[in-house]
Amino acid sequence: MIETLISGITYSSLLSLMALGITLLYRTTKVPNFAHASFVVFGIYTSYTLALLGYNPYLGTLLGFIVSGIIALILFYALLEPLRRRKSSIFILMMATLTYDILMFGIINIYADYLQTTFKIPARNVYLAPQDFTLIGLKGVTIVSTSLLIVLLMLLYILLNRTIIGAALRAVMENPSLAQANGINVSLMLALSWFLAGGLAGVAGALLPMYMMTDPSTGMLLIAPMFCASILGGLEQIYGAPLGGFILGLATTVLVSWLSGVIGYWIMTYSLMVPYITLIVTLIFIPRGVVSIILKR
């Protein structure tokens, strides 16, 4: 039981990092970003590549942040910004993120093929847990993912609330036209939010192979829980994301595992449905997310 809980906390931390970016982008650009799937996968392949080259895969968190941040920036400058300038609808922007995601999925597969022929390994199944370290009985990935989540949340808080760039970002989230009217370069701030969101997804992705078996389509499998965590927490508050991440993460792991003991093991098969059911229930009963209950607004 305790093992399931620890595993659930690890999963929740990773989910939180991913959902954080979804919420951030929704707040700044107002677009549901489907390309988050590939931002995560670029993180996966970053730490995998480092491991193949003999480096510590945990270096992938740092490098993955940069790689996925850049992948996100390319999406922003190549597709979203030109569309935004043309005043395209949110729907068009959303389709652009989906298109980009499919394109990146192709690129990841090409890269996996390249690794496969070069290193003669099955590069479509990425699993690094056997190489993980343990400390006082805890798996490395648990320690690193929870502490990174806390540190990154604190850094994000400091950035948003204690720096002038953060103030500009908040202004853009609150009222972009007024922000622009007061000398804030809105486009640059949006770009920053894409870099940060991509980076956070990259960090989560870099840690994922230490937690579970991953492959190029892992991002697509996780996109539903990501959106669900983000909406469950509440899109109006960035810090709703980790809240949603933990509620959903623990529900998918701990709750399902407990239910399997009570009802029967067959229920495990349906754990993939937890995000969908949660999403529907949230949208019907608390459309503004759990934070809206906490903030009583």
Next chain:
Amino acid sequence: MLVIEKLNSGYGKLHVLYDVSLTAKRKEITAVLGPNGAGKTTLLNSIFGLADIYSGSIELDDERLNKMPPHMISRRGVSYVFQLMNIFPNLTVEENLRLVARFSGMNHKDIENSLKEIYDLFPILKERRRQVAGTLSGGERQMLAISIGLIKRPRLLLLDEPTAGLAVRYVDMLIEKILEMKKTMDMIILLVEQNVHKALKIADKVYVLVSGRIIFEGTPSELVNKEDIAKMYLGVG
């Protein structure tokens, strides 16, 4: 001085303003009046880089503003107080003011002085400085919006219908405040108003815009004497 010459502008294929020429001077209130849909907001949008300019020029103290993006125009000392959505609703009153001041490149001392000046002008905002801006009354919100425009001590202040939809006591008060601003602050005020009577009381110069064209230019008293225009378009006289 703000000098606009033969301005043609609009939004994409929608041509709104035709050959609009206008001059607005420092320490004066220049009012732009006209019926709904005449293009008053579009005129302000054009000055601020938010509309498409097809031809003509816009110059502020001999510097061309056409083709500059809004954030650069803002940094040239232009403040635009929108008609709607003109505050940051989830920040407090003072956070609204400080946030905007920080992006104007003012130093700490200037910000404090400017803030004090604004609280002197609108004492109610000082009382409400810790209140979340979204919960202010309509009149207070409008005062905050104008203060956001004033905090960086602009050379040019663009006001789009600041009294629209306000209770009568607020309308009179805001009009008084705009007059006070003109006297105490060294700036060009371009005021778009639907409250024609009130606007004529404080304006030094008036333009009447109808269907995208300037059909009158002169002093308030000249306008009142032009009975045809005053009656037909503005419901005065």
